[in-house]
Amino acid sequence: MxxxxxxxxxxxxARQIGGSEPSAVIETHISWILLTGTFAYKIKKPLNLGFLxxxxxxxxxxxxxxxxxxxxxxxxxxxxDVVPITGRPEAPSLEAGGEPIEYAVKxxxxxxxxxxxxxxxxxxxxxxxxxxxxxxxxxFHAEDCAIAGAETPWGTPxxxxxxxxxxxxxxxxxxxxxxxxxxxxxxxxxxCAEHARLIPAVAARKAQGFIRxxxxxxxxGNLAWVDDRPLVFDCLEFNPALRWIDIVSDTAFxxxxxxxxxxxxxxxxxxxxxxxxxxxxxxxxxxxxxxxYRALVRAKVAGLRAHQITGAEQQAAxxxxxxxxxxxxxxxxxxxxxxxxxxxxxxxxxxxxxxxLMQKPGAIRLRSDVERKRLAGMEALARxxxxxxxxxxxxxxxxRTYAHLAQHADQLLAAGWPVIVDATxxxxxxxxxxxxxxxxxxxxxxxxxxxxxVDILRTRIRSRAQSGNDASEANLAVLEHQLATEEPLANDxxxxxxxxxxxxxxxxxxxxxxGSKI
Numbered sequence: 001m002x003x004x005x006x007x008x009x010x011x012x013x014a015r016q017i018g019g020s021e022p023s024a025v026i027e028t029h030i031s032w033i034l035l036t037g038t039f040a041y042k043i044k045k046p047l048n049l050g051f052l053x054x055x056x057x058x059x060x061x062x063x064x065x066x067x068x069x070x071x072x073x074x075x076x077x078x079x080x081d082v083v084p085i086t087g088r089p090e091a092p093s094l095e096a097g098g099e100p101i102e103y104a105v106k107x108x109x110x111x112x113x114x115x116x117x118x119x120x121x122x123x124x125x126x127x128x129x130x131x132x133x134x135x136x137x138x139x140f141h142a143e144d145c146a147i148a149g150a151e152t153p154w155g156t157p158x159x160x161x162x163x164x165x166x167x168x169x170x171x172x173x174x175x176x177x178x179x180x181x182x183x184x185x186x187x188x189x190x191x192c193a194e195h196a197r198l199i200p201a202v203a204a205r206k207a208q209g210f211i212r213x214x215x216x217x218x219x220x221g222n223l224a225w226v227d228d229r230p231l232v233f234d235c236l237e238f239n240p241a242l243r244w245i246d247i248v249s250d251t252a253f254x255x256x257x258x259x260x261x262x263x264x265x266x267x268x269x270x271x272x273x274x275x276x277x278x279x280x281x282x283x284x285x286x287x288x289x290x291x292x293y294r295a296l297v298r299a300k301v302a303g304l305r306a307h308q309i310t311g312a313e314q315q316a317a318x319x320x321x322x323x324x325x326x327x328x329x330x331x332x333x334x335x336x337x338x339x340x341x342x343x344x345x346x347x348x349x350x351x352x353x354x355x356x357l358m359q360k361p362g363a364i365r366l367r368s369d370v371e372r373k374r375l376a377g378m379e380a381l382a383r384x385x386x387x388x389x390x391x392x393x394x395x396x397x398x399x400r401t402y403a404h405l406a407q408h409a410d411q412l413l414a415a416g417w418p419v420i421v422d423a424t425x426x427x428x429x430x431x432x433x434x435x436x437x438x439x440x441x442x443x444x445x446x447x448x449x450x451x452x453x454v455d456i457l458r459t460r461i462r463s464r465a466q467s468g469n470d471a472s473e474a475n476l477a478v479l480e481h482q483l484a485t486e487e488p489l490a491n492d493x494x495x496x497x498x499x500x501x502x503x504x505x506x507x508x509x510x511x512x513x514x515g516s517k518i
Contacts, residue, residue: 001046001057001089001101001102002046003045003046003047005089006032006043006045006046006089006102007032008089008090009043009085009089009090009092009101009102010025010032010034010043011025012089012090012091012092013034013041013085013092013094014034016092016094017034017036017041017094018036023035023036026112030044030045030047030049030052030054030238031043031044031045032045034104035109035112036109037109038108038109039080039106039107039108039109040106040107040108040109041083041094041104041105041106041107042064042067042104042105042107043085043102043103043104044060044063044064044103046060051238051239051242052238052239053238054238057100057101057102057103060102060103061082061100061103063237063238064082064103064104064105065082066237066238067079067105067235067237068080068081068082068105070213070235070236070237070243071233071234071235071237073140073144073145073235074136074140074144074215074231074232074233074235075231075232075233077108078107078108078110078231078233079105079107079233080106080107080108081105081106082103082104082105082106083095083103083104083105083106084096084098084100084102084103085100085101085102085103085104086098086099086100086101087101088101089101110224110226110231111226114224114225114226114231115220115221115222115223115224116129116133116220116221116223116224116225117219117220117221119225120220120261120263125263125266127265127266127269127359129225129230130258130266130269130270130273131269131270131273132229132230133223133230133232133254133270134254134269134270134271134272134273134274134277135273135274135277136230136232137215137218137232137250137251137254137274138273138274138275138276138277138278139277140215140232141212141214141247141250141251141274141278141280142277142278142279142280145212145213145214145247146212146213147209147211147212148206148209148211148212148213148244150206150207152211152244154206154211154240154241154244154245155202155205155206155210155211155244155245155246156202156203156206157195157199157202157203159241160195160202160246161195163241163242163293164191164195164293167293167296167297167300168184168187168188168191168296170300171184171296171299171300171303172184174300174303174304174306174307174321175303175321176318177318177322179322180321180322180325183322183325183326183329184325186329187292187296187325187328187329187332190292190332191289191292191293194288194289194292194332195289198285198286198289201285201286202246202286205246205248205283205286210246210247210248210280210283211244211245211246212244212245212246212247213243213244214243214244214245214247214249214250215232215235215236215243215250216235216236216239216242216243216245216250217234217235217236217242217253218232218250218251218253218254219253219254219257220254220257220258220261222234223254246283246286246290247278247280247283248280248283248284248286248287248290249286249290249293249294251270251271251274251287252287252290252291252293252294253294254270255267255270255271255287255291256291256294256295256298256327256331257294258270259291259327259330259331260295260298260324260327264362265359265360265362266359268358268359268360268362268363269358269359271284271287271364272358272359272364272365275364276365276367276370276380279371279374281364281366281408281411281412282408282411284364284412284415284417285411285414285415288331288332288334288415288416291331292328292331292332295324295325295327295328295331296324296325296328298324299321299324299325299328302317302318302320302321302324303317303321305317306318306321334416334417335361335362335416335417335418336361336418337413337416337417337418337441337443337444338363338418338419338443338444338445338446339409339413339418339419339421339434339437339438339441339443339444339445339446340354340357340363340418340419340420340421340445340446340447340448341420341421341423341425341431341434341445341446341447341448342354342420342421342422342423342424342425342447342448342450343424343425343426343431343447343448343449343450343489343497344424344425344448344449344450344451344452344500345424345426345450345452345457345479345482345483345486346424346457346461346472346474346478346479346482347452347456347457347458347459347460347461347464347474347479348450348451348452348457348460349450349452349460349500350422350423350424350448350450351367351369351422351472353448353450353500354420354422354448357420358420361418362418363417363418363419363420364412364417364418364419364420365419365420365421365422366405366408366409366419366420366421366422367422367423368401368402368405368421368422368423368424369422369423369472371401371404371405371408372392372393372397372398372401373392375397375400375401375404376392376397378392401423402423402430402433405421405423406433406434406437409421409434409437410437410441413437413441413443414441418443421434424482424486425447426482426485426486426487427486427487428487428490428493431447431489431493435493435496445496446496446497446498447489447493447496447497447498448498448500449489449497449498449499449500450500451499451500451501452501454479454483457479458476458479461474461475461476461479462476
């Protein structure tokens with residue numbers, strides 16, 4: 001079938017399904033979607049665009065089947081089946097007998113305004129939804145994605161570089177402003193240098209199994225909030241090379257999208273929740289590299305559109321292209337580095353305060369309660385049943401946990417990410433290890449000192465134990481043990497302290513005239 005014939009088929013189906021009022025139709029550059037109110041039917045256009053090929057009926061059938069297969073991993077209740085369309089283009093029949101002339105993906109319909117980009121435009125998006133979404137995607141990446149074998153072409157340094165290099169070649173002819181061309185040259189130089197630096201890391205990611213059959217198109221338009229839970233849909237089915245990628249590259253798209261939309265705090269929240277869910281802190285060394293690439297792809301799309309239209313729309317597309325280049329450059333720039341650790345007994349509010357600090361001013365947070373369990377092969381909310389000094393909480397396990405936290409903190413700092421470590425740090429050796437690390441990396445070091453009255457600690461611990469929704473297993477016995485064994489901050493440590501009161505208020509540290517902290 002030709003595009004014109006398929007378009008006629010879609011119009012006929014819309015009239016047939018809608019009765020007196022034709023069914024609503026959404027058209028994209030590669031498909032039509034008919035909305036019935038209960039179901040949605042997606043029909044692919046008979047196109048060959050190079051990066052996708054829907055030019056024959058068999059190829060469209062294969063793409064439809066792939067779309068259902070891939071999306072059932074994330075939205076099994078919404079992707080129902082591939083259904084035939086029979087009859088003639090001007091008089092088609094949906095899900096009837098006869099020789100198929102076309103195929104459609106049948107989906108359960110959800111409200112079109114439930115997508116997160118629409119919610120954001122209405123001011124309805126919030127941190128709770130972002131965190132829930134990040135956890136869902138993290139579980140998907142960790143549990144539901146097939147891993148690319150060593151024999152596959154996906155994820156090698158050469159294969160990763162190919163579309164990135166091609167993207168620069170495609171953007172350059174679209175730029176008509178000297179400032180944009182200069183900006184692209186800076187980004188290309190940065191990307192080339194980053195790629196050369198990251199070749200060993202990219203190769204290691206393939207060897208370690210982090211190249212997986214991911215989503216491929218994780219932006220807010222393909223994410224929704226339905227029935228008070230996240231819905232992830234529209235996996236990229238038409239080009240394996242664009243979905244068999246590093247899971248960090250998949251994550252980078254949504255991270256970049258949030259930054260572009262003016263939500264850097266939620267971008268930090270998204271990355272932190274994803275990393276805590278997957279445990280893939282090592283992969284964040286590549287996040288900036290992939291986020292810049294994702295922003296540059298959007299710059300190319302805006303540039304292409306600017307060459308296809310005229311008038312005010314063209315000017316808007318040119319502005320979007322320039323803005324996307326500027327976003328790419330901002331993403332390439334590392335934030336100010338620091339290493340902050342908490343110091344406080346169980347129930348002092350460390351996790352609550354650091355949850356805010358990891359969003360503003362922003363940092364990657366490491367939690368001892370989560371990482372201790374991860375080392376033991378346990379889920380964050382699982383209960384070990386171990387007592388004081390036993391199993392997970394033995395002296396050896398504590399040594400391993402703090403060594404693990406220090407290793408991750410060191411790798412994150414080396415990758416250009418500020419770090420907050422959320423743990424009690426009641427022993428001097430634990431604090432000294434982190435201070436030594438900060439000195440070795442030549443980054444500012446702070447001890448966030450939580451001083452909370454013991455009666456409030458006891459109340460908080462009782463309440464937390466009843467809710468059961470936190471990784472901490474500390475009970476009143478643990479608190480009493482901490483009170484009896486903690487090593488108070490020494491005078492030589494006070495220079496690094498920022499006090500935090502019981503309400504979680506963090507005063508700005510005072511500074512001497514030379515800029516050093518008092």
